[in-house]
Amino acid sequence: MMRIDILTLFPDMFQGPFSESIIRRAVDQGSVEIFLHDIRDYSEDKHKKVDDYPFGGGAGMVMQPGPIAALMDKLMAEREYDDIIYMTPDGQRHSQHLANQLSLKTNLIILCGHYKGVDQRIRDHYITCEVSIGDYVLTGGELAAAVVVDSVVRLIPGVISDETSALTDSFQDGLLAPPVYTRPANFRGWQVPEVLLSGHQAKIDQWREDMAWQRTRKLRPDLLSDES
Numbered sequence: 001m002m003r004i005d006i007l008t009l010f011p012d013m014f015q016g017p018f019s020e021s022i023i024r025r026a027v028d029q030g031s032v033e034i035f036l037h038d039i040r041d042y043s044e045d046k047h048k049k050v051d052d053y054p055f056g057g058g059a060g061m062v063m064q065p066g067p068i069a070a071l072m073d074k075l076m077a078e079r080e081y082d083d084i085i086y087m088t089p090d091g092q093r094h095s096q097h098l099a100n101q102l103s104l105k106t107n108l109i110i111l112c113g114h115y116k117g118v119d120q121r122i123r124d125h126y127i128t129c130e131v132s133i134g135d136y137v138l139t140g141g142e143l144a145a146a147v148v149v150d151s152v153v154r155l156i157p158g159v160i161s162d163e164t165s166a167l168t169d170s171f172q173d174g175l176l177a178p179p180v181y182t183r184p185a186n187f188r189g190w191q192v193p194e195v196l197l198s199g200h201q202a203k204i205d206q207w208r209e210d211m212a213w214q215r216t217r218k219l220r221p222d223l224l225s226d227e228s
């Protein structure tokens, strides 16, 4: 069983994504436990303050180290964590490869920054892995953390009912997925490719592989070059 502890100032932001569909089923069936921790609960300030002005001046607020460290220390005293992840636009870019790796872990902490981010000393002394979901800036790490959790949890064995389904996703073999069709075979005169109706599995597999290559070459040639 995997356990994910999420440290955030906005735990409610996760209610939507975690209470529907596959992630919900994964939680309900006990494949993953997700704990949301409100960093503000660990503030020792009488006004529950968790951020302050940056030393050296400049715009925005910085999350103070105290509440985050107190929460991290409590969790780390209770169990061993495989990784302590910080969501940040300057982290390593999230990928299917990283999702695969994280899906094999037992205990993960994910720290979400807000405002200008967290005090650098938290990153230096607690964080083992910094992850970005893309080259754009969100208002905080929460949506990014939800994306990472979603991409990881669906890979836990038994979470997707058809066990082979995750293996045929785009990116899982470095290619985009081939097109898919369902009934009716003729919709407004738009026909499903004949081969898919042929019942000839080897030909269908070959067609799918050809389409995956064609699509990738056309839409994401960068995936086929060595640099990516």
Ligand code: ADE
Pocket (backbone or CB within 6 Å): 087, 088, 089, 131, 132, 133, 134, 135, 136, 137, 138, 139, 140, 141, 144
């Ligand atoms: N926090 C703000 N923007 C982010 C991004 N693009 N990825 C991860 N965390 C973030």
